Amino acid sequence: MTSFPRLSTSESEPGDDPNGDNPNRDDPNREEQAHAYCLRLLTVRARTRAELAGKLTQRGYAEAVAQRVLDRLAKVGLVDDEDFAEQWVRSRHLYAGKGKRALAAELRRKGVDNEVITSSLADIDxxxxxxxxxxxxxxxxxxxxxxxxxxxxxxxxxxxxxxxxxxxxxxxxxxxxxxxxxxxxxxxxxx
Incomplete structure (x- = not known):
């Protein structure tokens, strides 16, 4: 088994703790980068809050930064799970011919709350x-x-x-x- 040398304390980044969390990731620059990244994702298609949070986590943004960015986007109406669910249901039912069960499963995979799913599916009798x-x-x-x-x-x-x-x-x-x-x-x- 190959072993790799551990970083000495002099080689680690300033502010790194042994758990791998870097408090410097919570700086305003990082928040603006996360905000710009979310805006790029939203120009491709609408996304749920959970989808964006997952993408930010994949990119290594701290949870506090992600929450602030997502709150900011929600405040201006760019992230709205209820609106997303209604549009998703209307579009997928009309164009893909999906039934209620399939639509509910798709929305659950995208991180939409059950209450929002239920209300968005109410339009399909x-x-x-x-x-x-x-x-x-x-x-x-x-x-x-x-x-x-x-x-x-x-x-x-x-x-x-x-x-x-x-x-x-x-x-x-x-x-x-x-x-x-x-x-x-x-x-x-x-x-």
Whole structure:
């Protein structure tokens, strides 16, 4: 096993303590660097407070510096988890076709509080969720070749229900939507 020499006290940075915390990291320059870094991140896309805190931690900023920077950004409205969650839900439901369960999981991974998640998902009622699932299945069915072979419907139903399940729709809704839409597509193609 290779051992590396320990730094002598004369080689360490001024202000370093044995735990590796450097009080000099709490200087105003460091805070401005953290603020500029957060602004660069926010120009790419909106982010949650937890995401920004994680990025600052990865960069080695002290927790006190990160909290001050995030409070400053929140004060001017650049970091707002409620607004982020509402926009995320609206966008991901509309464009990616995500169901409530998938949206809640995504927001949890981004560090959004459960209360905020619940309030942002309140806009999606069961009818809107079902409508979106029906649209997803209809769009997919239009590209499918429907065989008259025995068992082909079962395979197709499994694939379509799996697609909906991966997007966060409940199994019972997925199976019901797939069955109804498949029957409708077969009828449409007969005419």
């Amino acid at each position: 069961a009818g809107a969720e079902r409508d979106r699932a029906e649209q997803l299945v209809r769009d997919r069915l239009r590209r499918e070749k429907l065989d008259d072979e025995p068992g082909s419907d079962l395979k197709l139903k499994r694939r379509l229900a799996g697609m909906l399940a991966r997007r966060g729709y409940s199994q019972s809704m997925a199976l019901d939507v797939v069955t109804v839409e498949l029957a409708g597509e077969r009828e449409r193609r007969r005419v």
